[in-house]
Amino acid sequence: MSVIAAQTVALDGAVGHLIDVQADVSPGQVGTTLVGRPDAALSESRDRCRMAIINSGFSWPATKRVTVLLSPADLPKRGTHFDLAIALAILAAANGGATDADAAAATAEEVAEARGRAQRFLDALPHTVVLGELTLAGGLRSVPGVLPMVLAASAKGVRSVVVPEPQVREAQMVPDMSVLGARSLTQVVAHLRGDEMPDAPPVAEMSGSRLLAWRGQERLEEVDLADLRGLGEAKYAVEVAATGGHAILLSGSKGAGKTSLAERIPGLLPDLVPDEALELTALHSLAGALEPQDGLVVRPPYSAPHHDASKASIVGGGSGQVRPGEISRAHAGVLFLDEWPLFRADIIDALRQPLESGEVTIARREESVTLPARTLLVLACNPCPCGEFSAVPGANRCTCRPQALRDYRARTSGPIADRIDITRHIGPLRPHEHDPFAPVETTAEVRARVHAARVRQHERYADYGWRLNAHVPGPVLRDRWPLVPRAQRLVDDALYAGRLSSRGAVRVQRVAWTVADMLAVRRGEDVVPDRDEVDVALRLRAGDPLLGRTIARAVS
Amino acid sequence: MTTKATQTTRATTPKTRRQALGAFGEDVAARHLREQGMVVLDRNWRCDEGEIDLVLRDGPVLVVCEVKTRSSLACGTPHEAVPDSKLERLQRLGQRWLAAQGFDPPGGTRVDLVAVLRPRTGATRVDHVRGIG
Numbered sequence: 102m103s104v105i106a107a108q109t110v111a112l113d114g115a116v117g118h119l120i121d122v123q124a125d126v127s128p129g130q131v132g133t134t135l136v137g138r139p140d141a142a143l144s145e146s147r148d149r150c151r152m153a154i155i156n157s158g159f160s161w162p163a164t165k166r167v168t169v170l171l172s173p174a175d176l177p178k179r180g181t182h183f184d185l186a187i188a189l190a191i192l193a194a195a196n197g198g199a200t201d202a203d204a205a206a207a208t209a210e211e212v213a214e215a216r217g218r219a220q221r222f223l224d225a226l227p228h229t230v231v232l233g234e235l236t237l238a239g240g241l242r243s244v245p246g247v248l249p250m251v252l253a254a255s256a257k258g259v260r261s262v263v264v265p266e267p268q269v270r271e272a273q274m275v276p277d278m279s280v281l282g283a284r285s286l287t288q289v290v291a292h293l294r295g296d297e298m299p300d301a302p303p304v305a306e307m308s309g310s311r312l313l314a315w316r317g318q319e320r321l322e323e324v325d326l327a328d329l330r331g332l333g334e335a336k337y338a339v340e341v342a343a344t345g346g347h348a349i350l351l352s353g354s355k356g357a358g359k360t361s362l363a364e365r366i367p368g369l370l371p372d373l374v375p376d377e378a379l380e381l382t383a384l385h386s387l388a389g390a391l392e393p394q395d396g397l398v399v400r401p402p403y404s405a406p407h408h409d410a411s412k413a414s415i416v417g418g419g420s421g422q423v424r425p426g427e428i429s430r431a432h433a434g435v436l437f438l439d440e441w442p443l444f445r446a447d448i449i450d451a452l453r454q455p456l457e458s459g460e461v462t463i464a465r466r467e468e469s470v471t472l473p474a475r476t477l478l479v480l481a482c483n484p485c486p487c488g489e490f491s492a493v494p495g496a497n498r499c500t501c502r503p504q505a506l507r508d509y510r511a512r513t514s515g516p517i518a519d520r521i522d523i524t525r526h527i528g529p530l531r532p533h534e535h536d537p538f539a540p541v542e543t544t545a546e547v548r549a550r551v552h553a554a555r556v557r558q559h560e561r562y563a564d565y566g567w568r569l570n571a572h573v574p575g576p577v578l579r580d581r582w583p584l585v586p587r588a589q590r591l592v593d594d595a596l597y598a599g600r601l602s603s604r605g606a607v608r609v610q611r612v613a614w615t616v617a618d619m620l621a622v623r624r625g626e627d628v629v630p631d632r633d634e635v636d637v638a639l640r641l642r643a644g645d646p647l648l649g650r651t652i653a654r655a656v657s
Numbered sequence: 658m659t660t661k662a663t664q665t666t667r668a669t670t671p672k673t674r675r676q677a678l679g680a681f682g683e684d685v686a687a688r689h690l691r692e693q694g695m696v697v698l699d700r701n702w703r704c705d706e707g708e709i710d711l712v713l714r715d716g717p718v719l720v721v722c723e724v725k726t727r728s729s730l731a732c733g734t735p736h737e738a739v740p741d742s743k744l745e746r747l748q749r750l751g752q753r754w755l756a757a758q759g760f761d762p763p764g765g766t767r768v769d770l771v772a773v774l775r776p777r778t779g780a781t782r783v784d785h786v787r788g789i790g
Contacts, residue, residue, distance in 0.1 A: 130744055130770075130789040131736040164736040164772065164784060 105193040105223050108230045108259065109186035110250035111171075111178050112387065112422075113468060117253020119230070121172045122183065124190035129166035135187075137171030140179045140421070149181075149235045150188040157239035157286045162195040177467060179422050181234035182244035185263070188235060188286055189226060189293075198222030198294065218294040225293045230254040231263045239286040240304055241265045245389035248382055251275045263289050267306045271386060274379065274397050321403055326365050326544040331530050334647050335362055338525040340547055341641060343369040344554045345615030346571035347608075348456060348478040348520060352513075352644075353527030355488035359481040362527070363437045366479055367403040368544040370434065371552035374559075374568070377433040380473055384432055388425045402434035404476075408443040416451045416474075418463050423470045428455055431476040441480040442512045449517050452478070456520045459572060475572065480521065485509055522571070522608050524644035554618040570614045575607035584610060588635045595639060605642065612638035620654070682726025682773035683710055689771065689783045695720065702754055709750050711771075717764030721751040726773040735772035736786065744768060744789060 106121040133147045147169075155161050169187055171178055192198065196219075203215035232250055233241040247268045252275055254262060261279045264272045269282030283289045285301035292298065326336065335351065335358075342349040343366055351359040373381060382398045404427045406415060413419045417426035428436055438444060455461045459475035484490040486509050490499035499506070558569050561582075567573050573582075584592065592609055595601040601609065613630035616637045621628040628634075637651050687697055690713055698719075699712035711722035723743070725735035751766045770786040 128786045128789075130739060130741075131734070163734040164786075166789075 105190065105226055106172075107186040107190040107193070107226050108228075108254075109183055109232060110230060110253050111176060111183075112180075112246050112249060112253070113176070113470060116470075117250055117256070118173070118176055119254065119257045119259070120176075120178070120183070120186070121170075122186040122190045123170045123172065124187070124194040125168045125170075126162045126165045126191070126194045127168075128164075131164060131166060133167040133169065135169045135171070137169075137174040138177045139171065139183075140177065142181050143178055143183055146181065146184050146187055146235075149184055149237065150191060152237040153184070153235040153239040153286055154188055154192065156237060157290075158201060159192055159286075159290075160196065160201070162191075165195070167191060167195075180244065180246075181242075182232045182246070182250070184235040185231045185233040185241065185286070185289065189231060189289065192290065193223055193226055198226075198290075200290070200294075218296060222290065222294045225261075228259070229261045229263060229293065230259045231289065233263070233265045233283070235286060240302065241283050241285055241289070242304060243267050243306060246387045247271045248274060248379075248386040249384075251278060251280075252379070252383060254278075263292065266304055271382075274382065321364060321367060324361075324365055324368065324544075326368070326547055327541045329358060329361060329365070330539075330541065332358060332362065332527065333652050335525045335527050336542075336547075337647065337652060338523050338641055339366055340369065340551065341612065341615055341619065342366070342477060342479070342523050343547075344551050344569075344619055345558070345612060346475075346477050346569035347522035347612055347615065348480070348571075349523040349525070350480040350482070350518075350521045351525055351527060352482050352484055354491065354529070355483060357527040357529065359527055360439055363405075363435075363439070363479045363481055364403075365544060366437075366477065367401050367435045369547050369551050370401040370477075371548060371555060372399050373401060373433055377568075381432050381434075384425050384429050384472065388430055402431050403437065404428075404431040404434070405437040405439060408438070408440050410444070410448070412445070412448050412451055415448050416455070416461050416463070417470075417472055423463050423465075423468075423472075425472050426461070426474075428452070428461060428474045428476055429472040432473050434476060435479055436476040437479045437481070439481050440483070442482050442509055446512070449512075449515070453516060453520065456517075478521075482513060484526075519602055519604060520608075521642075522612050523641045525641075526644060550619065550622050553622040554615070557618045557621060558614075570611045570618070573611060575604075578607060578610055578614075582614065584613065584630055584635065588613070588630060588632050591632055591635045591639065600643070601639075609635065609638045609642055612641060623654075678726050678728060678775070679724070681775065682771075683724045685726075685773050685775075685781060685783055686722065686724040686771035686785075687711060689785060690722065693785070699754070702750075704750070704753050704757070706753065707746055707750055709747070709754060712751075712754055713769075714762070715764075715767070717762060719751065719755065719760075719762035719764070719766045720769050721747050721754070721766060722769045722771060723747055724771045724773065726775065728775055728777060730774070735774065736770065736784070739770055739789060 104123045104125060106123045109120050109122060111118045111120045135144060135147055151161055169190065198219035206212045206215045232244060232247060234244050236242060243265045247264050248271045251262050251272045255275045255278055262272055263281045263283055266282035266284050269280055272280045281292055284304050287299050288301055338349060339362060351362060353359050378397050378399050381402065385398060406427045415426045415428055417423060417429055455474040456478060460471055461474040462469060462471045485499050485501045486505050487499055487501045491497045592606050596606050613634040616634040617628045617630040640647055691697060695713045695715045697711060697713050702709045702712060709721055710724040713720040713722055723739060725738050727735045747768045767788050770789050772784045774782045
């Protein structure tokens with residue numbers, strides 16, 4: 102006897118596997134066994150499917166032994182979205198796609214018609230990927246991760262999917278895919294058989310996360326760079342970071358405007374390119390954080406976790422299914438760690454690898470999950486625990502004990518500091534910065550420039566698949582886009598004097614390219630990094646004040 | 658015969674009515690299996706561990722047969738009434754029976770189930786499941 106398999110997808114992080122769900126119904130000790138390494142939530146699927154089939158008006162093989170195999174059988178499987186595939190596979194094996202209405206067929210024509218419909222069901226089933234959790238009444242509930250699952254199915258050549266009705270828009274983001282949004286098991290069976298679609302009560306959406314009138318994300322759209330007076334150097338540094346995707350550290354005494362400035366960084370980023378948007382939406386879907394009505398995420402995300410956060414919440418992981426952490430949810434956007442020395446040391450250390458590679462790999466006993474994590478890291482800290490420290494002797498009102506000060510310095514100057522491209526100290530406002538008539542740039546103006554400079558980078562790296570200067574691997578950068586000799590000498594001097602590590606030298610070169618790109622946009626001509634650009638990059642990295650002409654050149 | 662059995666059992670206590678239904682089912686099952694060419698070796702064989710409804714020979718194979726009789730499907734099918742523990746007990750009982758007879762079947766031992774449904778109206782239905790477990 103041939104076994105008809107239903108198709109669904111198992112997610113292993115951001116990697117999707119096509120799963121064959123086969124059911125066999127034959128005489129033997131009555132019962133249902135589910136094999137193929139299901140987890141606890143999936144094992145309960147047996148009971149959900151049984152009741153859903155019975156309550157949908159189909160007959161359950163109550164006198165037979167039902168064996169369901171999820172193959173490949175060695176891959177651990179999690180989640181409740183297998184329900185629909187399991188139920189359909191059992192229906193195919195038990196009834197051959199026939200319904201009770203078929204049994205009522207009287208004339209020869211009706212019988213032939215019913216057979217044709219049952220055969221259509223059996224033919225369609227192996228070519229359709231079905232996703233959804235079943236209720237006892239036979240309704241179809243939403244499940245997390247529909248977009249990455251449909252993406253995976255599309256990559257394997259599947260052209261037809263069935264998803265819970267609230268998630269149709271999510272699945273339709275995948276090009277060349279025919280999507281059916283269904284409310285119940287009976288609707289799916291009718292669709293596959295080509296019957297008239299029966300009516301069913303609407304299904305509940307997955308989350309109730311918008312219960313409160315909380316407007317955290319919307320608030321970010323209302324803040325503007327023009328709200329902040331002064332801060333010329335810091336604004337320039339932030340623009341460099343936004344343009345090239347370089348990690349930036351803002352330090353300064355309390356109330357100086359570190360957080361205000363960091364909140365305005367996502368506004369400076371242009372809309373995501375289609376690839377990024379799909380990646381990010383898939384990640385949010387995986388995290389279960391995608392609202393059905395949202396559609397594709399096109400604005401860069403902003404994530405600002407509190408310093409009490411756990412390691413799993415930042416880098417990803419958690420118990421059971423691996424969930425993307427804040428660093429992945431801020432992919433192609435901004436991850437802002439306010440008061441970062443207060444974060445647990447192991448979290449800060451865990452950020453090292455993603456900062457270099459742009460992805461985070463979570464390895465466990467049986468699985469290894471890699472998620473994209475190419476985010477613009479923004480750190481903010483006080484100069485000392487009490488926040489009053491000043492390098493200017495007369496202005497120093499710090500009351501910290503020397504030991505506390507030393508501990509704090511040790512945390513802020515570890516290996517993570519070597520991976521920060523831009524350090525800026527935000528000092529108190531100077532009298533001339535209070536000028537209410539001085540022209541102030543708005544977020545929209547800066548964003549237009551950032552966009553233009555990013556387009557230059559896209560074009561330069563079009564053959565390689567990187568998007569921004571910060572993503573270019575060191576060896577390729579040195580080989581393919583070397584600095585002119587006199588600019589290289591400036592980097593070498595700092596390297597030999599011990600002010601720069603080898604990693605730092607590569608990072609300075611990347612920032613120098615960003616500075617040049619920004620200048621090219623300003624001047625409307627091609628610019629390659631020279632002494633001036635490298636000097637700016639070195640100063641940005643070391644936290645030294647920028648020269649007056651750098652600022653002047655940037656704002657003129 | 659069916660109507661007569663119903664009339665006689667109705668006057669008795671519930672316990673014996675159930676026993677009568679069981680005995681009726683075992684008769685039907687034995688006749689059904691005989692028609693399949695099997696030979697009944699023993700009926701209602703007991704030991705301290707339990708009872709075998711029917712012991713049969715199917716060619717070279719010794720068959721331990723459990724008969725489940727129901728008058729309606731309100732409490733599930735008769736097939737569903739054989740859990741793992743019952744199956745294991747039947748397998749052990751088969752070995753006990755063989756030991757008691759000093760007999761070793763060349764084809765090994767098999768556990769079968771005969772489900773008998775005798776609804777209040779309509780024909781009695783018999784379903785023989787070869788080799789459960």
